[in-house]
Every structure is written in C-alpha cells, then in structure tokens.
Amino acid sequence: MLLIRCPYCEEERPELEFRNAGEAHIARSANIAGESDDDFEKFFFIRSNPKGIIYERWRHMHGCARFFNAVRDTVTDKFIMTYKAGEPKPAKLPGASK
Amino acid sequence: MIEAFRIPGAGRLKQAKTARFSFDGQAYAGVEGDTLASALLANGVHLVGRSFKYHRPRGFLSAGAEEPNALVQIERDAARKTPNVRATVQELYDGLTAQSQNRWPSLSFDVGAVNDIASPLFSAGFYYKTFMWPKSAWKNLYEPKIRAAAGLGVAPDQPDPDHYSARFAHCDVLVLGGGAAGIAAALAAAETGVRVMLADEQADFGGSLRFESGARIEGQDGFAWAQAAVAKLRAMDNVRVLSRTTAFGYYAQNFVGLVERIGDHLQKPGRDLPRERLWQVRAKRVVLATGAIERHMVFADNDRPGVMLASAARTYLNHYGVAVGKNVGVYTANDSAYAAAIDLKKAGVNVAAIVDLRDNPTGPVINEARALGMEVNFGRAVIRAGGKLRVSSMTVQPKNGGGERTIPVDAILMSAGWTPSVHLFSQSRGKVAFNDETKRFVPGTYAQDCISVGACNGTDGLMATIDEAYAAGTKAAKDVGAKAAKSTKPKIDASESWSRGMLGAAPGAGPGTTVKAFVDFQNDVTAKDIRQAVHEGMHSIEHVKRFTTNGMATDQGKTSNMHGLAIAAETLGKPIPQVGLTTFRAPYTPVTFGSIVGHARGELFDPTRKTAIQPWAEAHGAVFEDVGQWKRAWYFPKPGEDMHAAVDRECVTVRTTAGLFDASTLGKIEVVGPDAAKFMELLYTNPWEKLEPGRCRYGIMLREDGFIYDDGVVGRLAPDRFHVTTTTGGAPRVMNHMEDYFQTEFPHLNVWLTSITEQWAVIAVQGPKSREIIAPLVEGIDMSDEALPHMSVREGKICGVPTRLFRMSFTGERGFEVNVPADYGQAVWEALWAEGQKHGAGAYGTEAMHVLRAEKGYIIVGQDTDGTVTPNDAGLDWAVGKKKADFVGIRGMARPDLVAKGRKQLVGLKTKDPKVVLEEGAQIVGDPKQAIPMKMIGHVTSSYWSQNCGRSIALALVAGGRDRMGETLYVPMPDKVIEVEVTGMVFFDEKGERLNG
Structure with a gap:
C-alpha cells in the first residue's frame, strides 16, 4: 500500500484514504459550448498513458476530502511530489537531474 | 509406545511431555515441542504422502517451511480441516489427527501410482498436448476428470468456525527472520531505543542455530544464546517480538504483511483467541535476515x-x-x-x-x-x-x-549447497545479482529502504554474519534518527562455515538420460522435463516454468528454482544470468483466506445501512431487498399473500386512498451559499436562477459527455439554499461529482456542499387522501393547493418536530414527502400511520413504488438509462435549459453521434396479449422471421404487471422509438415470440389530473 502526502493535511497517509481522479492539468474551457468537435475530443477523451512521469489528480476521500495534484512514476509507482489543486505544473521535479 | 528413533540424551526436548497423535488412523506418541514431522520420524515413519502427478511415495525432504513433499490434512473437527499442511512446520499437540493426501485406497498401496508407470504420457506440457481433441471432449470428459484429479487434500465443506484478527503496526526497524543475523540486528537497533519489531516463522528463534552444533556465542551454545537474546528483546518496551509469524509479502514503501499463527499449535485453542492474526506493518527500515535454504x-x-x-x-x-x-x-x-x-x-x-x-x-x-x-x-x-x-x-x-x-x-x-532466501528482497522489487564465483543470486540493487544480512545476503560464516547484521541494525536505527548506543555486539566463540556447491543435474541425470531425477518434488518435475521444454522451444525461463510447472506448486520452488534454472541454462548453452530468474511473488508460504478476510465476513463483510423506519417495517412483516448497502422494505405481504398479490394491493391502495413509503434512502445534498444558484446552473441541465424559494424542480445531472448521470427533485428553501435529492444508489458519486467541479473547475463560486442523507428521514405519503392524513399533524404550513401547490416545499413542524415538507409525487397522485430529523423518523411515521389507518391507507414498498412510477412513465436512472442515454433519448428535453450558456454536459450533448437520427429512445410498450409481462432486459426486433443473429433494435428496461391498468406495462429503449408510435415490434424469447405495440410512456392518468386529485 502506497503512502501519499496530502498537500492540504501536510501528512503522509495510506493509499486507502485516497481515490485516484484521473489525469491532471486538463482544464475545462470557459467557453466549452463553443468548442469544436476536435477540441472537445482532446479535452474529454484523449489522455496520456506515459511510462514514467504522470501528472494526476487524487482526492483525500477519507480525510480532508480535497482534490489535489500528484506526480507519480508509473514504472516505480513512487510519488515524486504532490501539490494543491490549481497550482501550476511544477517546472522542476525534486531529485530530477535536469 | 516406544519411539524407536528418539535418541536418549539428544536434542532439546528431553523433559517434554508426551503428546499422542494419529496419522492415517494409526496411533503414535511424540513429545510436546515436536513437529508432526519429527514425531513421525521418531516413530520411524518416513512415508507420508504421494506426489501430485505420478503418485510416487514421498517422505520428508526438509525440516522447515520449504517442504515440498510432506503435505498432510489436519482435522480438528468436521469444520476444521486444513489440507496441505506441511508436517515439517505443524507443531504437535496432544490429540492431533492427521491424514495423508492424494492416495487411494491407502498410502502404501495407491491405485493412482499407475501414473508413474504410464509416466511417458505425462511428460512436460502434457496438458497442452493431450487434451486438445476432440474439442467436445474438453467440457464433458477432460475438464471434469482433470478437476477431480487435481488439487491435494479435501477442503472443508462447512463454514470456518474460527475467527481471525488483524492489526496495523508501525515501527522504526522491522527485522524479518530470527536467526543469528536477525537477532543481532534487532539487538543493535533496540539498544538505541527505536521501535523494533522482530518476527520469525518458527516457534523458537534461532534459525539455523537449531542444528548448527558448532556455533558458540557469548560462551554458550548458539541456540541457547538465541533464546537468551530474544528473552532480553521481549523484555524491552520498544521491541515487539513475534514468533510463529511469517512475513509473506513485501509491498510498496516498506509495507509488509505478516501472519501470526496463534491457535494451530494448541491442543485446545481458546475460543477468545483468534486462529491467526494478520499484521500489516509499515516500517521505516526493514532488515531482511531470511537465511538460506539447502538444495537437494x-x-x-x-x-x-x-x-x-x-x-x-x-x-x-x-x-x-x-x-x-x-x-x-x-x-x-x-x-x-x-x-x-x-x-x-x-x-x-x-x-x-x-x-x-x-x-x-x-x-x-x-x-x-x-x-x-x-x-x-x-x-x-x-x-x-x-x-x-x-x-x-x-x-x-x-x-x-x-x-x-x-x-x-x-x-x-x-x-547441493545453499540458496539465499531472496524472496522478500525480490518482492520489494529489488534486483538480484548473480555471483558467478559462488553460483548464487544475491541482493543487488535495492528498491526500498531495506537491507539484507547474513545467509540471505550470501554472507558465509557466523562471525561475518553477526558483524554485518549488527552493523545493519545500528545503521537502520541511526537512519531513523537514533543516537548511538553502547555496542553490545555478541561475541562469537566458535562457528561453522561453508559455501559453494553445485547447481543442476548430477552425473547420471544429465543430458541424454531419461531417469526420474526430481527437480521440483511437489509438481513432479524432473531434469528431463526441463531439458525437454527447452528442446520444444521454451527459451525463456518464464516459459520453461509454465510449460513444466517447475516452481509453481505451493512451495513456490524454494528448493527447485535454482536447479531448474541451471538445467535450462545448460540446455540452452547460455550462462545462468542470461536466462534469468523467475519472479518471486507473495505469499512466501501459503496464507489462509481467513487471515486475509479477518473479521470482514458475514454481517461484517460490508456495512448494512438501515433507515430510522426499518424497525417498524420489520415489525410489520416487510420483506426487504438490498439496494446498495441499504436494506429497503420491498413489499408488505398480508397473511396468505404472495409478492404479486401484495404489490397489486399496495398499488391499488395508493391510487384509491393513500400509501406510506419510507423514502429515507434518497440521497440528499444541501447546496448553500451566495453562489448556490450559479452552482446549480452549472451542475444541472435545468435553469435555477429564477426558481422561487419555496418551489421545487425536477433536475437532471449529466456527465461532461452529455449522458444522464443522475436525477432528482430539488427544492429551493431560500435564495441561497437548495435541498437536492439524488437517486438512492447515486448519492456518494453525485456528491463526489459536485465536489470535483466545485473544487477544481468552479472554485470561484462561494458554495458549501453538505451530505444530509443520513440527517433526514423521508416519509412519502401519496394518494388522494394524503393531505387529509398529514394535515392534522402539521403546524405552521398552509396545506391548501393555493399555498402549497404541486412541486413546492415549506418548512414548519409536524408532530412538534421540524419538517421540510415537499409537495411532490413519484406516483402521479397528490403526494407529499415529509422530511424530519432522522431521530424522529419512526415516531412521525407511526403518527402518520395512525392517521392513515383512519382513511384505509397502507404501507407500500419499493416494488409498488416501481410499478406506480412506471404507470406514469417516470424513469429510474440506472434502470431505464444506462450511461449512454441523453436527455433527448429519455424524452426529457423539456428539462434542459435552452438559454443556458454553460452546464456540465452541454458540449457533450451536442456531439454528432448524440444528435444523430436513429438513436435509441425511451418509449412505452404494450404487449398484444395484456396478460403477458415482458422480461426486463429482453431484446426487441423488427422482424421475428429474419435469420439468426437477428438485428436487435432495442431492449426492455422496465416491465411490470399493473393492477391499476389491468394489464402489463413496459418501458423500452428502441432505435428511433418516438417515430414508431403504434408500430408492432417483436420480443423473441426461447419458447415464443411476443408481439408488442410501441406507445407513449404514460400508461395511467395521461393528463396528470390526479396530481391535484
């Protein structure tokens, strides 16, 4: 069972308390009704499935109930960092060489 | 009885009491402290089992957990029968009863041994080759026969009467394995004051010190030192010592699963004790001291x-x-x-x-x-x-x-030498490395915060082992922040040391020979089988393993994997590291289902949710159905009534007088705040800004893809307060959906979302007499049609307690839903029931509720919709705000496929024969005479007998359904074809006059 750090509770808690909520940083357009079919397809259906670093949303369901963002390595399953919803994608990851 | 092979003066059980036991009905005596294996050997018994495939006679290979042969069935009573117990780890108790397995009629004369003579038929991969033809024989002949022959022992056919407990634990240093290395590491860490756990699978600590007569530590016999050291550890407040505890799985981030066996070694395990206890331990550091296993x-x-x-x-x-x-x-x-x-x-x-x-x-x-x-x-x-x-x-x-x-x-x-036990290391996703000199795989690259010490790390000799383990324990404690303590490293006085050995087939069993030289005893895999697998094209060790089943038995190849690998490598002409080791998987040794399940069985398997009114329903003979975790009153049969009669009566009662219905399970969410209406506008298809306080509206919630996600009546209590209801099953996911949008897409809105499902009990009172039943109990609410029209809500009191009184209907009759604080639910229900009795009202259950709503064509999300139904498909276009610029699903709904012609639409169906009730889920075709497979154009979503209509009624999703009004369609069933007519969805009171009737 993974340990996940909730950026709101500022604590590492067991995976059981959390729910995955899909890929992060996919913004819903303010003018969604006016989007083209192609744009809507990209927004709604197309997701990345990387081998390696993935940016995803989690919810601290059985804790503070907040949604937040996480960076996880899909190869090692390790969480590299977590940050609050609405914060930008981190420019640099801790421990990354570049 | 004399134990002919017990040597006076030898061993450590000299003072032990006699323990009587039986094996295959024969009575024997051993002593307490024996394993079943040592007690049988003391009596000169070696033959204890038959092998899986060839039914060859088998004895004891080992004295520990790696045992592949000596599997027996232990029987305490009719319900406590455990198959495949390794006799080498089963501790003896007085009265133990064991049976051998996989033999008939007896161990010494076993008919199945004919397989041994016929063994050329059973070579590697024989399943894949033999049972291929004829195809029809698989189902009727091969599979039943193979299933009957497969498996060892007999599973109990009664529920397990024992209980199993579970604990979570956290520690700084978890030491797995209680031999010399583990004890030394635990001592080193414990002395610094950090929290230490030490676990070993045996009853006694000491590991190989049990047999190493040449080891002397701190001036005493190695095993005696181990006992003294563990006693010292047990006495320390910061140390937890677990014996008879197997670490079976090493998971992410130093999360380790252990099973502690508490009752299996006791003659009469106390009923207050669990049989086993599952420990789920999160450790900051893990020291692996899991030893090595000798090869044959x-x-x-x-x-x-x-x-x-x-x-x-x-x-x-x-x-x-x-x-x-x-x-x-x-x-x-x-x-x-x-x-x-x-x-x-x-x-x-x-x-x-x-x-x-x-x-x-x-x-x-x-x-x-x-x-x-x-x-x-x-x-x-x-x-x-x-x-x-x-x-x-x-x-x-x-x-x-x-x-x-x-x-x-x-x-x-x-x-043949010793194989380091890297099982847990490998499970931790560490990479093993092959040492070419010593011909063994040892821990190479670590993936987690753990360290291997002693024999499992390829360290030979007691001196080096203790040095390494003590240093590792000290470092682990230091890594978690401990201050250095005075070293009390055990002093080694004498030690044994060996290494090397050989891998693979010995002379006489090498290439070209056909003798039965066993590599894997439990699965009857010989050296020849492995060579044959390679010759037949299995070049990966993972393929060789699966083709031969080498290492796939319950012992998971503890003794066989390295030999199998070496033979495969030799046959392939490749060095061992290039062929690679198969993956080690949890569990290290078999784990009972009981210990994994723990208390989560029977009533505790899943929580049961009960409404405040359930006790009344139970007392009035309700039959319940499960709806998610809820128990809901399904129908209330009177004496002599079957379900149909009860439901017919309940449905008629509602439409002639009135019915009471427990609707407490409805999901309820309060949306509050200055931006509550704006939030509702975004989450539901309907317009909300202009809904006046005190009025209600039927709302539809979509997913972003434009399909119906949930529905329910929403009451606006105040400009900034909405009382939202959801489907019974949908409440948690609707709340999650709302929170998701609120927190991440619309965080600028000033809104609070609160689940109030459990806070309010809901009593639906529906029928022509409903107002007369409620009115006498209500204070502060004008119940007239002018003041409280259909689809409105008022706050006041009923029976002296606060109520949110909704005028609404899910039956098509004049109706109310009385919300009261849950604690008053049953009292208010009983008061309403007493009033209802004066008018001849009755209680109705969920089945009647379903029939009544279907008579009116009201849909149930999840029954009449399936996640691919748009509001238009469901005939609910009227509930979509045409002037709205945005709501969740607005764009999805406009996708080309969702506005295309010919989509399945919800319609009514009437069978030509009014007495025939369709099956829900039945498929609909346009032409019943077409060739099979027929083109299916829809399916029945809801179907009931309607006593009020005097005929059957059904709802269905049919392609282009609304353009087919009056058309005849067909529902093919196994025994007949049912003719149906496409109709509108409302079967009763089409004009809706009864809402105010």
Whole structure:
C-alpha cells in the first residue's frame, strides 16, 4: 500500500484514504459550448498513458476530502511530489537531474 | 509406545511431555515441542504422502517451511480441516489427527501410482498436448476428470468456525527472520531505543542455530544464546517480538504483511483467541535476515522416502533428538553435509559412506569425518536410490563413469549447497545479482529502504554474519534518527562455515538420460522435463516454468528454482544470468483466506445501512431487498399473500386512498451559499436562477459527455439554499461529482456542499387522501393547493418536530414527502400511520413504488438509462435549459453521434396479449422471421404487471422509438415470440389530473 502526502493535511497517509481522479492539468474551457468537435475530443477523451512521469489528480476521500495534484512514476509507482489543486505544473521535479 | 528413533540424551526436548497423535488412523506418541514431522520420524515413519502427478511415495525432504513433499490434512473437527499442511512446520499437540493426501485406497498401496508407470504420457506440457481433441471432449470428459484429479487434500465443506484478527503496526526497524543475523540486528537497533519489531516463522528463534552444533556465542551454545537474546528483546518496551509469524509479502514503501499463527499449535485453542492474526506493518527500515535454504542433489529416484536434506537430518537430531535412520548414506557437493554426518555418527548412527562429487576437497569437517572412521569418497556420484516406499540403497559410480557399487542405506542425506532466501528482497522489487564465483543470486540493487544480512545476503560464516547484521541494525536505527548506543555486539566463540556447491543435474541425470531425477518434488518435475521444454522451444525461463510447472506448486520452488534454472541454462548453452530468474511473488508460504478476510465476513463483510423506519417495517412483516448497502422494505405481504398479490394491493391502495413509503434512502445534498444558484446552473441541465424559494424542480445531472448521470427533485428553501435529492444508489458519486467541479473547475463560486442523507428521514405519503392524513399533524404550513401547490416545499413542524415538507409525487397522485430529523423518523411515521389507518391507507414498498412510477412513465436512472442515454433519448428535453450558456454536459450533448437520427429512445410498450409481462432486459426486433443473429433494435428496461391498468406495462429503449408510435415490434424469447405495440410512456392518468386529485 502506497503512502501519499496530502498537500492540504501536510501528512503522509495510506493509499486507502485516497481515490485516484484521473489525469491532471486538463482544464475545462470557459467557453466549452463553443468548442469544436476536435477540441472537445482532446479535452474529454484523449489522455496520456506515459511510462514514467504522470501528472494526476487524487482526492483525500477519507480525510480532508480535497482534490489535489500528484506526480507519480508509473514504472516505480513512487510519488515524486504532490501539490494543491490549481497550482501550476511544477517546472522542476525534486531529485530530477535536469 | 516406544519411539524407536528418539535418541536418549539428544536434542532439546528431553523433559517434554508426551503428546499422542494419529496419522492415517494409526496411533503414535511424540513429545510436546515436536513437529508432526519429527514425531513421525521418531516413530520411524518416513512415508507420508504421494506426489501430485505420478503418485510416487514421498517422505520428508526438509525440516522447515520449504517442504515440498510432506503435505498432510489436519482435522480438528468436521469444520476444521486444513489440507496441505506441511508436517515439517505443524507443531504437535496432544490429540492431533492427521491424514495423508492424494492416495487411494491407502498410502502404501495407491491405485493412482499407475501414473508413474504410464509416466511417458505425462511428460512436460502434457496438458497442452493431450487434451486438445476432440474439442467436445474438453467440457464433458477432460475438464471434469482433470478437476477431480487435481488439487491435494479435501477442503472443508462447512463454514470456518474460527475467527481471525488483524492489526496495523508501525515501527522504526522491522527485522524479518530470527536467526543469528536477525537477532543481532534487532539487538543493535533496540539498544538505541527505536521501535523494533522482530518476527520469525518458527516457534523458537534461532534459525539455523537449531542444528548448527558448532556455533558458540557469548560462551554458550548458539541456540541457547538465541533464546537468551530474544528473552532480553521481549523484555524491552520498544521491541515487539513475534514468533510463529511469517512475513509473506513485501509491498510498496516498506509495507509488509505478516501472519501470526496463534491457535494451530494448541491442543485446545481458546475460543477468545483468534486462529491467526494478520499484521500489516509499515516500517521505516526493514532488515531482511531470511537465511538460506539447502538444495537437494538431482539424481535418479532422489524422491524416495528417507532421502532428505542434510540440514534436515541434522535438525531432527540436534533439536528434536530424532535419528532419521540407523544406517545413513551422505551425498554432497559441499561441506555442510559432513557436519550432519559427524553429528549423526557421534549420536550412534552408522554412516555407511559419504559420497562427495568434488574431486579433492579439503577442510576440517572432512578431516573430522575421516578421523571418526567414516568412508569418504571423492569424485563420485550417487546415480540411483534404491527402494520404493523407503530408500534401501544408494548406487555409487565415479562421476565420469565406471563401475557401480550399491551400498545398503535407510536414509540418504544430501546437500547441493545453499540458496539465499531472496524472496522478500525480490518482492520489494529489488534486483538480484548473480555471483558467478559462488553460483548464487544475491541482493543487488535495492528498491526500498531495506537491507539484507547474513545467509540471505550470501554472507558465509557466523562471525561475518553477526558483524554485518549488527552493523545493519545500528545503521537502520541511526537512519531513523537514533543516537548511538553502547555496542553490545555478541561475541562469537566458535562457528561453522561453508559455501559453494553445485547447481543442476548430477552425473547420471544429465543430458541424454531419461531417469526420474526430481527437480521440483511437489509438481513432479524432473531434469528431463526441463531439458525437454527447452528442446520444444521454451527459451525463456518464464516459459520453461509454465510449460513444466517447475516452481509453481505451493512451495513456490524454494528448493527447485535454482536447479531448474541451471538445467535450462545448460540446455540452452547460455550462462545462468542470461536466462534469468523467475519472479518471486507473495505469499512466501501459503496464507489462509481467513487471515486475509479477518473479521470482514458475514454481517461484517460490508456495512448494512438501515433507515430510522426499518424497525417498524420489520415489525410489520416487510420483506426487504438490498439496494446498495441499504436494506429497503420491498413489499408488505398480508397473511396468505404472495409478492404479486401484495404489490397489486399496495398499488391499488395508493391510487384509491393513500400509501406510506419510507423514502429515507434518497440521497440528499444541501447546496448553500451566495453562489448556490450559479452552482446549480452549472451542475444541472435545468435553469435555477429564477426558481422561487419555496418551489421545487425536477433536475437532471449529466456527465461532461452529455449522458444522464443522475436525477432528482430539488427544492429551493431560500435564495441561497437548495435541498437536492439524488437517486438512492447515486448519492456518494453525485456528491463526489459536485465536489470535483466545485473544487477544481468552479472554485470561484462561494458554495458549501453538505451530505444530509443520513440527517433526514423521508416519509412519502401519496394518494388522494394524503393531505387529509398529514394535515392534522402539521403546524405552521398552509396545506391548501393555493399555498402549497404541486412541486413546492415549506418548512414548519409536524408532530412538534421540524419538517421540510415537499409537495411532490413519484406516483402521479397528490403526494407529499415529509422530511424530519432522522431521530424522529419512526415516531412521525407511526403518527402518520395512525392517521392513515383512519382513511384505509397502507404501507407500500419499493416494488409498488416501481410499478406506480412506471404507470406514469417516470424513469429510474440506472434502470431505464444506462450511461449512454441523453436527455433527448429519455424524452426529457423539456428539462434542459435552452438559454443556458454553460452546464456540465452541454458540449457533450451536442456531439454528432448524440444528435444523430436513429438513436435509441425511451418509449412505452404494450404487449398484444395484456396478460403477458415482458422480461426486463429482453431484446426487441423488427422482424421475428429474419435469420439468426437477428438485428436487435432495442431492449426492455422496465416491465411490470399493473393492477391499476389491468394489464402489463413496459418501458423500452428502441432505435428511433418516438417515430414508431403504434408500430408492432417483436420480443423473441426461447419458447415464443411476443408481439408488442410501441406507445407513449404514460400508461395511467395521461393528463396528470390526479396530481391535484
């Protein structure tokens, strides 16, 4: 069972308390009704499935109930960092060489 | 009874009490502290099982958890039967009853042994080759026969009466394995004051110190030191010591699963004790001290009872005081078997000969063996074991061929070397590395915060092991922030040391031979099978494993994997590391379902949610149905009524007088705040800004893809307060959906979302008399149609308690839903019930509720919709705000496929024969005479007998349904074709006049 750090509770808690909520940083357009079919397809259906670093949303369901963002390595399953919803994608990851 | 093979003065069980037991109905005596294996051996019993495939007689290979052969069934009573228990780890208690497995009619005469003679038919991969044709035979012949022959032992056919507990634990340093290394590491860490856990699978700590007679630590026998050291650890407040506890799985971030066996070794386990306890431990650091497992020699008929690992014979002697024979032979490729021979010889057992495959080994144990007068042969191989139910001889030959010599023996002790137990390390996703010099896989790259010490790390010798383990314990404590403590590193006075050995088939069982030289005893895999698998094209070790089943039995190849790998590598002509090791998987040893399940069974398997009114429903004879976790009153049968009669009566009662219905399970969410209306506008298709406080509206919630997600009536209590209802099953996901959008997409809105499902009990009162039933109990609410029209809500009091009184209807009748605080639910229900009795009202359950709503064409999300239905498909376009600029689903709804012609639309169906009730889920076709497979144009979503309509009614999703009004369609069933007519969805009171009736 993974340990996940909730950026709101500022604590590492067991995976059981959390729910995955899909890929992060996919913004819903303010003018969604006016989007083209192609744009809507990209927004709604197309997701990345990387081998390696993935940016995803989690919810601290059985804790503070907040949604937040996480960076996880899909190869090692390790969480590299977590940050609050609405914060930008981190420019640099801790421990990354570049 | 005399235990003929118990040697007076030997072992550590000298003062132990007698324990009587039976094996296959025969009574025996052993002593407390024995395992079933040592007790049987003390009585001279070696034959304890039959092998899986060939039904070959089998005895004990080992004295520990790696045992592949000696699997027995332990029976305490009719419900407590445990198959596949390794006799080598089952502790003896007075009254133990064990049975052998996989034999008929008896262990010594087993009809299934014909498989051994017919073994050419059962070569590697025979399942894949043999049972292919004819195809029809698989279902009727092969599969039932194979299933009957497969599996060992008999599973109990009664519920498990024992209970199992579970604990979570956290510690700084978790030490797995309680031999010399583990104890030293635990001591080092514990002395710094950090929280330490130490676990070992055996009843007694000490590991290989159980048999290493040459080890002396701190001035005492190694095993005695281990007991003293563990007693010291047990006395420390910061240490938890767990014996009989197996670490079976190593998961992410130092999360380790352990099973503690609490009752299986006791004669009468207390009913207050769990049988087993599951420990889920999160450790900051893990020290792996899991030791090494001795390998057998791979030669012809190496599976005869009496042929066993040298360390096992030594354990039986030095710990249990049992000689495994009177005249033993030794076959080895390393030094450790000499130590066994020496100990046995000193205990008075004749050692017929030592056969050493090595050419000119030297060392103190060899000198000592010679000094004791034992015959030692170098450069020779045992090419065959004689005997059938028990080994009777070993045939020796120079390893490069030559004259054979047969030596009578009653046991063969063998050792091909030691395999480090890297199972847990490998499970932690660490990468093993092959040491070419010592021919073994040892921990290489670590993936987690753990460290391997001692034999499992390839460290030879007690001195080096203690040094390494103590340093690792100290470092682990330091890593978690401990201050250095005064070193109390155990002092080694004398030690044993050996390494090396051989891998693969021994001479006489090599390429070109067809003898049965077993690699994997439990799955009957021979050296020949592995070579054959390679020859047939299995070049990956993972394929060889699956084709031969090598290492796939319950022992998971603890003794066989390295031999199998070496034979595959040799056949492939590749070095071992290039062929690779198969993956180690949890569990290390078999784990009972009970320990994984714990208390989560029966009523505790899943929480049961009960409404405040459930006790009343139970008292009034309700039959309940499960709806998610809820128990809901399904119908209320009167004496003599079946379900149909009860539901018909309930439906008629509602439409003639009134009915009371417990609607408490409805999901309820309060949306509050200055931006509550804006939020509702975004989450529901309907317009909300202009809904006046005190009025209600039927709302539809979509997913972003434009499909219906949930529905429910929403009441606006105040400009900034909405009381939202959801479907019973949908409440949690609707709340999650709302929170998701609120927190991440619309965080600028000033809104609070609160689940109030459990806070309000809901009593629906529906029917022409509903107002008359409620009105006398209500204070502060004008109940007239002018003041409280259909689809409105008021706050006031009922029976003196606060209420949110909704005027709404899910039946098409004049109706109310009385919300009261849950604690008052039953009291208010009883008051309404008493009023209702004056008017002839009755209670109705969920089935009548379903029929009544279907009569009116009201949909149930999840029954009449399935996640691919748009508001338009469901005929609910009127509920979508046409002027809205945004709501969740607005864009998805406009996708080309969702606005295309010919989509399935919700319509009504009437069977031509009004008495025929369609089956829900039945498929609909346009032409029943077309060829199979027919083109299906829709399916029935809801179907009931309607007593109020005097006929059957149904709802269905039909392609282009609304353009087919009046058309005849067909529902093909196995025995007939049912003719139906497409109709509107409202079957009763089409004009809706009864809402105010």
